[in-house]
Amino acid sequence: MRDKGFDPRTRLALGMLGIAAVLITRETIPLVVELCLILAGLVFLRAGRLAGVLKLTLPLVALVFIIGIISFPPETAVRLSLRLFNLLALSALFFQTMDPAELGDSFRKMGFPYEFSFILTTSLRYVPLIGRKIRLIMDAQRSRGIDLRLRLRNVPRFLALLVPLLVQAFILAEQLAMAMESRGFARTGRSFRREYRISLGEYVLMGLALCLVAAFFAWERGWII
């Protein structure tokens, strides 16, 4: 098991608080402060691999900026793109530190039914598989002369991609149900091998984060400064 220090629930709470902070902030200076905090977080957690992912978001942010500058005053355009970038960077950071199983575990620990957290983690597990399947189907269809390049006139041909994909997804779902059943998914009295405890330090950290969000809120409303 990879040890990332904090209990997954703590990480979930911190992630949610961060996203809340970005969502309530509308002014430029608080947004820049948040950006600095997020970048500091990236450096602190050595999430260097995320640089590539963040580069991919830049065209989207640029697009929002261009649309903003055409339709609104320049200040608004800056704020819009800053908020978007903050949100994307924070989500990337969050998912980097959280593997799906831990996310599921934290939901379960917070009282959600096991089935719910299981479905969440399992569907994430199958996303890359479906992606691979799409590529295989595309290759197979293009090799028999079906043009699937992204062109308007090719739109009706995408049935050649969708139908095999759906049919195989249904087949996979049935096989998966069989495999789960055969390993006792439906059985009552399940135990869990991972034990989690939130330490005092983590509670303090969550408290501090909450204060920080409150501070941003107050700043936003003009109650301080």
Added chain:
Amino acid sequence: MISLSNIHYRYPGTSAPAVLQGIDLTIREGEYVLLCGRSGSGKSTFGYLLNGLIPHFFEGHLEGTVTIHGQDTKNRTVADLLSTVGMVFQNADAQLFNSTVESEMAFGLESLGFDPRKIAAKIEKTAEDLAIIPLLDRSPMSLSGGEKRLVAIASVLCLDPPVMVLDEPLAHLDWEGAKRIREVLRDLHRKGKTLLVIEQRMSRTLDDASRCVILGHGEIFFDGPPDAAWPVLDQEHLVPRYPLRRTVPLRSRETLLQVTQISHSIDRNPVLRDVSLEIKQGEILAVVGKNGAGKTTLLKHFNALFRPEKGTVLYGGEDIRSKAPSEMAAHVGISFQNANDQFFKNTVRDELMVGVRPGMKDAEEWVDELCCLFDLRGLLDLSPYRLSEGQKKRVAIASVLVTRPRMLALDEPTIGQDGYFLETLAGLLVSLREKGLTIVIVTHDLDFAQATADRLIILDKGKVTGMAIPGTPTGNAVLAEMGLRGPGEPVFTRGAANNAG
């Protein structure tokens, strides 16, 4: 002890005849039973009976009784049988549904309510036994085919069930992967586990088993020691009887496709390094190699699905770098491994007509000729999804040929197919060659490659490491040198053995 008496079973919602019709069988503790039969003979259904998936998961109509260790499966749920019968499914991607190998192995133990310390101990022991400790932290998605199979076995083995059912554990594996799994199975048998291994095509597993049961049309028609099974397997085409090869002189020495020094990487890992080869007009060429050697990647360069990072691919002397794969389909047809990836029409006829381009001359006649050659006339109005595996594969290959390519390439055509289909396919390839088609087969099935190809090219870790003419002493020596076949080891199938000279 497992006993099945007078079993009849029909899946729900079908009017087709019952899948199993009067099965009586007793399996004693510690036996290693190999259950074989053609595709659609009811083998997997038989497996589902043993762990209670029938009647608890699949409803349908079941007559007769299945008892495992004295208990009727009708009165026990699948979950109750969990610690008695371990089931390893054919599709490892469905079997492995957790995000790491470790949680995969823990899943069954958690279902049984073991405490965390005991779970950790059992995982460690099983992982050690199967030598998969380095895999524990990895995602099942990132594993190779052989590793996935080992993990699937491990996920069941950590519950230590006395009986294990394995559905086609060797399918999709190359010879090295298959050898490893066979060792594991032999070891389990030695340790006293009762094993039921389901195999579609007869393989070298037969030597390991203590008993062989052959199913056909829902009935058992052979049950006895493996040695005595050979004549029946042969008669039932469970061992493919490849047609005797006639050496046909090549009509021309013209090169159809020339690959010069191509390299390709996927996610920065080099998959092909400086590969060069020539494909002559009218030959059958097999590219053989282990899983992950880069065979499929090479194939995708033949119709511009991939463009080489370095080097060139010339088709008929022309560089295909700037062509779209859908344009290239009129010249090079590729049929990939999974026929289900192609089907999206309601009938076989519509599926075939997809490849007809506007303005194509004599299209109807050509499709008709293909239907005749591939024996599809009786299937034209059926849905492609309702066909058997062999029929699906025939439709898939024919639909690639509809565009009238000069070259046909097949990616692992033998996977998931029974011996009967392999014979048919070998015959078809010969007929197609007689029509002037150039054929490339990419496969890890050495027996099939040697029985059908004029020339073998060996690919290892992205490099061409050798060339062999099957059946010739030098060719066999090359294969032996590459570790693909032991020096004295005979070719497995009878037909291929006759090819020498």
